Amino acid sequence: MSMKLEQLVAIDLGNGSTSYKAGNGASGEYPSLVAPYAGSSLGGALSREVFTTKNGRRYLVGDDCREEGARSRSTDSSFYKSDEIRVLFLKVLKDANIKNPVIATGLPTEFFATHAAEFEADLKKWAREDGYHPELVKILPQFAGPWFDPELEDEEGNPLDPNEMVKGKYGIIDIGYGTIDGGQFNNGRVSDIRYGESSGVSDIHKAIYTSLSNPEQLNELITKKGAKLPKNFALDNQINEYTMDVWLREGHFIWRGTKIDMEPISFPARQAFTDQTIPRFIKQLWGSTDFLKGMVAAGGGTTVLGRPLLKRHITCPIYSAKDPDKSIVRGYYRFMVSQFFKEHALIRQG
Known part of the structure; x- marks a missing residue:
């Protein structure tokens, strides 16, 4: 070949x-959003990219269909x-x-x-x-x-030494949108030890959306001074769980012209997910991470949760890229x- x-x-x-x-x-x-496109207006065609397959069917893909009926994956x-x-x-x-x-x-x-x-x-x-x-x-x-990612760094931001990566036992945790996956490399070779389940960042999005729908209850959980939701706060009809994804990546949202920080608002949901999911994941694979040389953390969930929350349960060094979703x-x-x-x-x- x-x-x-x-x-x-x-x-x-x-x-x-x-x-x-x-x-x-x-x-x-x-x-990963897809919606059929039936529009024919010139304005619609100019403002968004329409993808057409060989059979002539037309679709909107990605951000263009957040408000165009893309269903939950x-x-x-x-x-x-x-x-x-x-x-x-x-x-x-x-x-x-x-x-x-x-x-x-x-x-x-x-x-x-x-x-x-x-x-x-x-x-x-x-x-x-x-x-x-x-x-x-x-x-x-x-x-x-993720183990093969050439852009992995240690906790101080230094590139990992490839010679060290093939010595000892490393765990891998990939926290994606809908799944969490893990496994192990031992002395540079993949092990049979692996585990996965259908939970991920989408659970955090849903939890944040639900909590924002009940602002008074959420305010009781927010401990950061000055970070509570304003009086009369309410979500509108176009906001959904996909909106939470955008707000988390941007770090804020705008309400009545005011920028509102997502970090303290999302923290209760992120902490709950971490404390419920990561210990179960570790128990399935190793029992504890005490004897691992390191844990390679990947996926968008690594960014959403952040190293401090992961360190609540991962006791070995955590290695990840600056953009772990890649x-x-x-x-x-x-x-x-x-x-x-x-x-x-x-x-x-x-």
Whole structure:
């Protein structure tokens, strides 16, 4: 099999966001939101990007459909058979502009053993139906991606020494939108120890949305001085759980012209998720993290929770990238380069 690096495209088809990194230099990210588009007005066509598949169906993808009827994503295995993931996948192939791609993507631990072969077949079929000719499709266990991320740093912000990463036992925790995944590398080799469940940042979004719908009750939980919600605060009809995602990433929202800090408002929901989920996750895999050399933390949930909350339960050093939501796609890319394009491989470089 003769393949060129320019054919490679690594894709993270997450419940929360879709990101890709290609060997031809293309890369991108957008929310994993899809809605059918039936508009015909000139203004609508100019203000948003409409994605059209080969069969002529038109869709809005990403931020453009937050207010256009994008439904809540399933966080179980049905997401990986859905029309939404098909459209997200095909949009990546269009944006990457590779007609005969070498594709690397993954599945959460919870579904990998039972769904990997079927998912690979679906991706090949969807690609061919839209005019692409995939040369290879590789389905990886999602938790393994972050370990290969070349941009991991220690707790002081220093790049990790690749020679140290292949010595000792490292845990991996990937906190995504709809799933939390974990596993272990021991002396540079992946272990059979792994665990995953359908819980993630979407649970935090729902909890924040619910709490903001009951401002008086939420104010009782906010301890930071001056951070309580204003009198007469109420959500409007267009705000939903997806809005919480935007507000968390921006760090604030505007109410009656006033900027309101999301950190203290979201803290009760973030703390509750951490204390309920992380100990259960650790118990399933190790019992405790005391004897791990380090924990690689990845996924958007690593940013949402923050290191101080994670350190409540993770007792070993925590290693993560500045943008841990990109760790999976960078890891997939680096893994594929090391396995199939070794002439381009450099240790801990993308």
